[in-house]
Structure formats: structure tokens, C-alpha cells
Amino acid sequence: MASTSDSTPLLADSEALEAGEYNLPGDQTQDLTTTPQQKEPGVRATIILTHISAALSxxxxxxxxxxxAIGAISPHGYYIFWGLQTRLQTMFAISILTFIISSLNMARLRHSRRPLWLGVNLIVDAVAVVYTASVGPDALARNFNESPDSWLPDEGAVAIAKAVIVVLGIGLISGLLVGLVHLILFPVRCYASIKSGSWQTPQTWRIPSGEFKIEFSIKFLRQEELQEERQGSRSEGS
Structure with a gap:
């Protein structure tokens, strides 16, 4: 029988080397003896946009x-007017939502090379786009229309008003950019889902398997043994 030479290919079930963090096309470290897997379309664009959304959020x-916080403390009597305050609260809530979803997407991409369920992502994309488009521009206009001179002659109030206008402007612009990112993500997800056919595959929720065991024992004493135990306890007590 011929001996196995050193040039014998690896077995098919050998463990392949990990090509990269997300196992994307273009990584050159993949083992050449393994068959390259077909990548889902739009994966790289989804990953990049998801990271941008998380950073902006x-x-x-x-x-x-x-x-x-500055508006709640109201130093020197400064406060954010009601119309701007309600819009600010909406943009603040959207930033929390998009950051949580983007973080969960990144965690699942690292773990299983797939984003969250398509329906969840599309709903978040739509909510982020609708609310930022309907609230963000008006809030930004109201913010920059504020006049710090309204707090004269209090120089401290004028300085705080100028600082809040700048801080709030950066936050609102970042929120609008988050909405723009999700506006791009929406068609990218739809296109990737149609091309890969994943929308035809039923998506299931997996519950981690495990084992939970409870052991207990019941000991029955005979009548004679019970009487002996009672007599022994009485003798000890006397």
C-alpha cells in the first residue's frame, strides 16, 4: 500500500482559517484549499453604513x-423654548434607537456574519428617516434663529446661550446625518434581500438549548424504625 505523501491535500472537513473579522470578499488570507463561499450582496456597504450610523448616533x-442638561439646569435663567424642546426630545430618542440597533447589528455581524432580521432593520430605518426628516430641519432652524442678545445685559446668560446654540446645532446636524444614513440603508437592505433571496426564507428565533435537572429523594421509614427513633429521642430527653 502506497504511503501518504506530504503533498496530499487537506481533508474537506478540516477547519478553515478565519479570513477576517467579517469574512468579506477581497480578504487574501483565506485558505486556498477551501471552496470560497458566495457572499451576500451589499454586505460591505451595510457594514460601513452601520458603523457610520453608530458613530453619528x-x-x-x-x-x-x-x-x-443645560436647559434643565437653566443657569442665568436660560432655557430652551418649548417648540425647540419637543423637537430636541424626539431627535434625542431617535439617536438612542439608532445607536442601539446599529450596535446590535455590529455585534451580530461579528458573531454570525449576518445583520439583524430584515424586518426589524427596515422598521428602524423607516422610523429614523421619517422622524429626522419631519423634525430635524425645523429644530435646526429654530435653534439658529435664537438670538443671544435677548439675554442682555447678562453677559453670563449670553455666553451660555451661544454655547448651547453651538452644542445643539452639532447634535441636530449629527441626527440629520443619521437619518440620511438610514435613508441609504433602507434600499441597500431591500436590494441585498432581493438578490440573496433571504426574504423567501422563514426567519426563526433560536432559543439556546440547555438542560435543567432537579433531583430529590423521598425516604419512607417503616413503622418499627419510626417507633425506635421516637423511643431513642425520649430516652435522650430524660
């Missing part, structure tokens, strides 16, 4: 939160 969250 955290910027919008921090600057909006700073403006809300």
Missing part, C-alpha cells in the same frame, strides 16, 4: 444630552 446623543 453617539455624537448626536452626547450633544443633545448636553443641551437638555
Amino acid at each position: 453617539i455624537i448626536a446623543f452626547l450633544f443633545d444630552l448636553t443641551a437638555i
